[in-house]
Amino acid sequence: xxxxxxxxxxxxxxxxxxxxxxxxxxxxxxxxxxxxxxxxxxxxxxxxxxxxxxxxxxxxxxxxxxxxxxxxxxxxxxxxxxxxxxxxxxxxxxxxxxxxxxxxxxxxxxxxx
Numbered sequence: 001x002x003x004x005x006x007x008x009x010x011x012x013x014x015x016x017x018x019x020x021x022x023x024x025x026x027x028x029x030x031x032x033x034x035x036x037x038x039x040x041x042x043x044x045x046x047x048x049x050x051x052x053x054x055x056x057x058x059x060x061x062x063x064x065x066x067x068x069x070x071x072x073x074x075x076x077x078x079x080x081x082x083x084x085x086x087x088x089x090x091x092x093x094x095x096x097x098x099x100x101x102x103x104x105x106x107x108x109x110x111x112x113x
Contacts, residue, residue, distance in 0.1 A: 010094035010102050011071050013064040015078055015087065016046065023060035026081050035074040036064035037108035065105055068093070069112040 013036070017023040020041065027039035042061045047054060066074060071091045078089050094102070 009068050010097065010105055011066055011068045011091050012094055013066060013071060013074055013078075013089065013091045015062045015064070015082075015089050016044065016059045017062060017087075018057070018059060018083060020060045022083055023062050026078055027062050027064075029081055030064060030074055030077060033077060034108070034110035035070045035077060035112075036066040037105040038065040039063070065094075067105060067109050067111065070109055073112050 015023075015026065017026060020043075023041050027041065030036050031039060040063045042063070044059045044061045046057050046059045048057075049055070064074060075089050075091070079087065082089070
């Protein structure tokens with residue numbers, strides 16, 4: 001059976017974007033800078049409060065897989081590229097994971113200080 005181990009050194013970063021094109025621009029820039037090893041893009045129907053009323057939008061979600069040390073620079077980079085005034089950019093520590101997968105993340109990202 002494949003090994004899984006709790007590792008504190010990895011995270012997932014969840015970002016919503018207005019469309020697939022914006023998501024692709026953001027994801028490719030983050031990957032080029034080696035701030036994440038992977039970006040998954042998903043269509044999403046979103047309902048949210050904005051300026052006193054409930055809005056509905058078709059968005060694209062990006063989920064990045066990265067090292068914990070890359071989270072802050074990744075958030076700053078997404079913020080610079082993102083078209084929203086107040087974008088959703090949230091990180092979560094990665095729980096137990098396949099060791100080979102987290103080793104791959106380490107190989108494909110650049111360690112941050």
